[in-house]
Amino acid sequence: MRQRLPTISRPGFLSKGEWIIRGLIRSERLIPYWMLAPLLVGLAILVYSPMIGTFALSFLRYFWNKPQQPIRWAGLNNYIDIFSESLFWQAFGNTIVFMIVSTGLSVLIGLGLAVMFDRKFPGKNVFMTLILLPMMTAPVAAALTWKFLFDGQWGAVNYFVNVMGIPNQAWLASPKLALPAIMVADIWLYAPFVFLVMFASLQALPQEPMEAARIDGGSRWQIFTRITLPLLVPNFLLIIVIRLMDTFRVFDFIYIMTNGGPGGKTETIGFLSYERTFRHFNMGQGSVIAIFILVVVLLISWYFIRILQKGLLEQVR
Amino acid sequence: MTKRNFTLNSIGKWTVFYIGLICAVFFFVFPIFWIVTTSLKHRVDVYTEKPVLLFSVTWQNYQRIFELHDFGRYLLNSFIVATSVTLIIMYFGALAAYALTRWRIKGYNWVSLAIISARMFPPIALLPSFFLFASRIGIVDTRQVLIFAHATYGLPFIVFMLAGFFRQIPRDLDDAALIDGCSYFRLFNWIMLPSVAPGLAATAILSFIWSWNEFLFALVLTRASSKTLPVVISEFIGFVQVDWQGLTAMATILLLPSIIITFATQKYLVRGLTAGAVKG
Numbered sequence: 001m002r003q004r005l006p007t008i009s010r011p012g013f014l015s016k017g018e019w020i021i022r023g024l025i026r027s028e029r030l031i032p033y034w035m036l037a038p039l040l041v042g043l044a045i046l047v048y049s050p051m052i053g054t055f056a057l058s059f060l061r062y063f064w065n066k067p068q069q070p071i072r073w074a075g076l077n078n079y080i081d082i083f084s085e086s087l088f089w090q091a092f093g094n095t096i097v098f099m100i101v102s103t104g105l106s107v108l109i110g111l112g113l114a115v116m117f118d119r120k121f122p123g124k125n126v127f128m129t130l131i132l133l134p135m136m137t138a139p140v141a142a143a144l145t146w147k148f149l150f151d152g153q154w155g156a157v158n159y160f161v162n163v164m165g166i167p168n169q170a171w172l173a174s175p176k177l178a179l180p181a182i183m184v185a186d187i188w189l190y191a192p193f194v195f196l197v198m199f200a201s202l203q204a205l206p207q208e209p210m211e212a213a214r215i216d217g218g219s220r221w222q223i224f225t226r227i228t229l230p231l232l233v234p235n236f237l238l239i240i241v242i243r244l245m246d247t248f249r250v251f252d253f254i255y256i257m258t259n260g261g262p263g264g265k266t267e268t269i270g271f272l273s274y275e276r277t278f279r280h281f282n283m284g285q286g287s288v289i290a291i292f293i294l295v296v297v298l299l300i301s302w303y304f305i306r307i308l309q310k311g312l313l314e315q316v317r
Numbered sequence: 318m319t320k321r322n323f324t325l326n327s328i329g330k331w332t333v334f335y336i337g338l339i340c341a342v343f344f345f346v347f348p349i350f351w352i353v354t355t356s357l358k359h360r361v362d363v364y365t366e367k368p369v370l371l372f373s374v375t376w377q378n379y380q381r382i383f384e385l386h387d388f389g390r391y392l393l394n395s396f397i398v399a400t401s402v403t404l405i406i407m408y409f410g411a412l413a414a415y416a417l418t419r420w421r422i423k424g425y426n427w428v429s430l431a432i433i434s435a436r437m438f439p440p441i442a443l444l445p446s447f448f449l450f451a452s453r454i455g456i457v458d459t460r461q462v463l464i465f466a467h468a469t470y471g472l473p474f475i476v477f478m479l480a481g482f483f484r485q486i487p488r489d490l491d492d493a494a495l496i497d498g499c500s501y502f503r504l505f506n507w508i509m510l511p512s513v514a515p516g517l518a519a520t521a522i523l524s525f526i527w528s529w530n531e532f533l534f535a536l537v538l539t540r541a542s543s544k545t546l547p548v549v550i551s552e553f554i555g556f557v558q559v560d561w562q563g564l565t566a567m568a569t570i571l572l573l574p575s576i577i578i579t580f581a582t583q584k585y586l587v588r589g590l591t592a593g594a595v596k597g
Contacts, residue, residue: 031501035416036428038409039476042469046447047435053446064449113341116334129583130342133349136575138530140547141568144554145348148355148561156351156368192345196586249439252532256551270441277445278537287445294442301437305430 051294058287065281078284088289091267094179098186098250098268103243106187107236110194115224117195118202135192143256146185147172150257172258175265182253182266190246194239201235202228241304245297269293349572356565363562378566386563388549392570395529395545398463402528405468406475407520413472414479415509419491436473440533448537458540466538467528475520482516483509522582526575546571 061074082088117128134142149157152170161169171181205228213223251270254260260267260275269289277286354372355363356379362372382388413432422428447466448457456462490512494504510517532547539548550567553560 032416032420032422035412035505036422039413039432039469039472040428042409042465042472043431043435046466046469047438047443048431050443050445050447050450051438053450054442057445057449109341116338116341121334125584127338127342129580131345132579132583132586133576134345136526136530136579137349138532138547138571138575140530140532140550141352141571142348144550144564144568145352147554148565149348149351151559151561154364154561156347159366159368188345188348245437249441251441252547255532255536256554270439273441274533278448283445283449290439290442290445293439297437297439298434301434305434305437 054287054290054294057283058291060284062283063281064283074284078288082285082288082292087264087267088269088272090264091269091272094266095248095250095268095270098179098183099244099247101180102183102186102190102247102250103240105183106191106194106243107240109187109191110196110198110239113191113195114198114202117199132192132196134189135196137189139189139252140256142185142189143253146181146188147257150181173262175262178258178262178266182250182257185253185257186247186250190243194243197235197239198232201232205231238304238307241300244300245304248297248300249293349576352565352572353569355561356569358562360562378562379570382563382566386549386553388567388570391544391546391549394460394539394543398460398467398545399525399528401460401464402467402471403521403524405464406471406524407517409468410472410475410479410520411483411510411513411517412505413476414483415505417476418480418483419488432473432476435470440470444533444537451538457538458543460539460543463535463538463543463545466534467531468524470534471524471527475524478523479513479516479520482513486512519585522578526578529571529574 058078059074059076061072061077063069113131117124149155150171152158152168152173155171157171158168161167169177171177209227209231210223213227218226249270250268251274254266254268254271255274258266260271270293273286273289273293275286276282276289280286351368357374357376358369358372359375359377362369416422417429451457451462486509490508491504494508495501499508529545530547531545532551535545535548536551539545544552546567550564550571553564553567
């Protein structure tokens with residue numbers, strides 16, 4: 001127990017109840033809990049109770065724009081409705097495609113850039129700053145930017161495409177091109193972050209294995225694929241998990257760029273959940289989709305959570 | 318640290334290298350350049366088939382969004398929300414990180430799991446019932462509820478980050494202060510907070526940007542008077558005739574803080590991440 005000098009000067013003024021409260025506040029053993037309390041209470045209000053609430057809502061038939069209508073127990077009906085709806089499965093398919101392509105390409109581009117920057121060349125810092133520019137951009141601003149660039153009439157992308165000899169496209173209104181266009185925006189926003197993390201990990205790798213391999217006559221490609229890449233795997237996994245989680249719940253880009261159109265071709269389940277809950281006022285169905293998203297994201301992130309927790313544990317020891 | 322010595326041995330390879338690099342830079346920079354310049358163009362220079370690179374600068378797009386669409390008020394909203402969120406996250410994040418790194422807490426595994434996994438819960442899964450709760454007690458469309466949501470949702474990551482900083486401060490510092498009769502309150506406020514100043518600076522930047530950029534919470538929890546910039550922009554798109562001049566001006570204002578911060582902190586970002594990776 002650490003030494004402390006008594007600081008309460010005039011105890012006579014305090015009633016018994018006040019003494020107990022003071023004891024709670026000042027008791028040494030409770031201090032860390034008081035320090036954690038604001039965070040934990042906040043999380044309970046914002047995250048954990050709403051989680052249970054959303055789960056409960058998924059079993060109700062509840063339209064929140066009609067308060068006079070009674071809230072009815074729906075059992076599994078919401079689940080049955082959602083899972084037998086073709087739009088849901090279309091949205092799910094779109095989300096999976098978006099998730100895999102967007103994650104894959106942003107990781108590839110990030111890694112490629114990191115390898116390019118892993119050497120000395122004139123203007124390195126300037127180039128790096130320029131590539132990192134989009135990193136902290138607001139998703140809404142990024143989505144808007146690309147909505148403008150992809151605009152069928154006034155967009156700059158059409159100009160570049162014309163230069164290459166392809167006629168004008170109505171990118172975001174085309175069933176085939178809308179989802180890829182959103183992927184481009186997503187990659188634009190997140191590849192710099194992947195690049196930064198991969199670059200930092202490359203810099204931090206031990207040099208000895210590569211030196212040894214070079215002395216033994218390994219080619220640069222061999223060294224990269226056989227030694228550097230395997231050493232990067234842990235960082236790889238982390239960044240892939242982060243990207244998968246983010247892309248699975250993609251919302252901002254869809255909301256700004258296409259609103260799920262044309263014909264549901266860019267509908268994702270994050271956006272579908274929002275639509276059901278806040279545009280169709282159907283709390284029950286919206287919550288079912290929300291719970292579905294939650295389960296998938298938690299499955300993806302389980303690995304990530306364990307790693308972070310291990311890190312935090314180490315910091316205590 | 319010895320630098321790897323990949324020498325590119327011919328001019329041809331260097332050329333390919335720089336062409337690739339310039340393509341990448343073009344891809345990442347052009348959109349921002351285009352948005353910023355478009356916001357400064359006259360109408361005739363925006364609505365053209367061919368992109369106009371040389372144009373006469375005008376501020377009328379900015380003037381218009383401030384005068385016609387009451388943009389200043391929402392700018393102020395965004396600023397107030399982001400600043401409050403930053404202050405709250407800095408203080409309470411440091412408090413929690415300090416508690417987690419200095420004491421052995423009962424149920425430590427559960428507490429840390431609760432904090433870390435909170436970040437994994439997607440906002441869309443929390444919003445249906447949190448929105449109902451907030452509207453039932455009548456706090457929807459206030460800045461306070463948005464500040465609360467942003468701060469709480471942003472905290473776990475910051476706690477994790479700050480825990481690393483607190484870990485580097487020797488415990489002797491705590492003990493010395495406590496033996497001298499310093500209260501825990503003063504110890505934390507006057508000794509611990511200043512010693513993690515670099516961590517707090519990083520926290521401030523990340524929290525501010527997080528709240529400034531955030532869209533989904535703001536979209537659901539604010540309706541009219543307390544809207545933030547991303548929400549205003551998203552509504553502005555919905556107009557029948559898309560007003561690209563106004564939109565690009567709004568987007569430029571929304572972009573500004575993050576661009577400035579990226580420019581100002583790029584060196585530290587790289588260095589900080591590299592250092593973190595070295596420690597493993």
